[in-house]
Amino acid sequence: MSDNADGAMADEQSVPAERKESKGSAVWREVKGLLWVLVAVLAFHSFVAKPFYIPSESMMPGLLKGDRLVVSKYPYGWSWVSPSFHIFPHWEGRLLGKLPKRGDIVIVTPPGQSDDYIKRVIGLPGDTVEVRRGRLVLNGRPVRSEVRPPALIPVDPNVPCGIEFSGFIVRSGGREYCRLPIVRETLPGGPSYDTVDLGASPGDDFGPVKVPADHVFMMGDNRDRSADSRFGLGPPENGLGGAVPWENIGGRAEFITFSLDGTTEILNPVSWFRALRSGRAGRSLRGARD
Secondary structure (H helix, E strand, O other): OOOHHHHHHHHHHHHHHHHHHHHHHHHHHHHHHHHOOOOOOHHHHOOEEEEOOOOOOOOOOOOOOEEEEEOOOOOOOOOOOOOOOOOOOOOOOEEOOOOOOOOOOEOOOOOOOOOEEEEEEEEEEOOOOEEOOEEEEOEEEEEOOOOEEEEEEEEEEOOOHHHHOOOOEEEEEOOOEEEEEEEEEEEEOEEEEEOOOOOHHHOOOOEEOOOOOOOOEOOOEHHHHHHOOOOOOOOOOOOOOOOEEEHHHEEEEEEEOOOOOOOOOOOOOHHHHHEEEEOOOOOOOOOOOO
């Protein structure tokens, strides 16, 4: 009788322990699943593609502050800047490396820094780059350029057309626009793209400089308001400090996913849709080549 009672009590005590162990195992399985999802997302962002937010006016008129892009990581191979958080030690060169083409829009990390810039590739290794009175000269020849009708960009909180564009605001149909003078450039073997020419600026006369091996020379499309390879690293110019090592290129800009005008209110979901700029989603950033 006593033996039977003791056995029954042991069985009753083992049931909660088994249930507790089973519950703990289920929680750990969920945690492991979430960790694997996180690892997969980080790996995709680091080695395949990631979103990118345009934080400034340096690539106007083609890219506006508030645009969200897809940046592919694999076209030029991988380097120390490929991981989304630049967690790897700096090493020279690239794994399965390939140079960008002139005209590609890329994200780049300035030497010795961790922030990502977005610029257009202008010069490749061996090229001689010069700017004369605001016009680009490549390998001793002026790049083909054409004055185009001004771009009318709606004024909003992300494109306020502020003091840096003083005198360029116009009104039409009851709305304010930033009226920007446009010059279209066509690089040798590269795409045609629009640049902004606001007038005289410190970067209008530069060089000539020869691009070293395994380096690229970059400029912003908003030529008079872009801190790029024409300007020194760090304050006060905050440029790229000349041609940039190719391992500092983080990826190639592919297309715009959506664009926000800066009126989004976090606690007001209706404003999320109201802030969307029409006509920008899906716009390719890979121009047609000659």
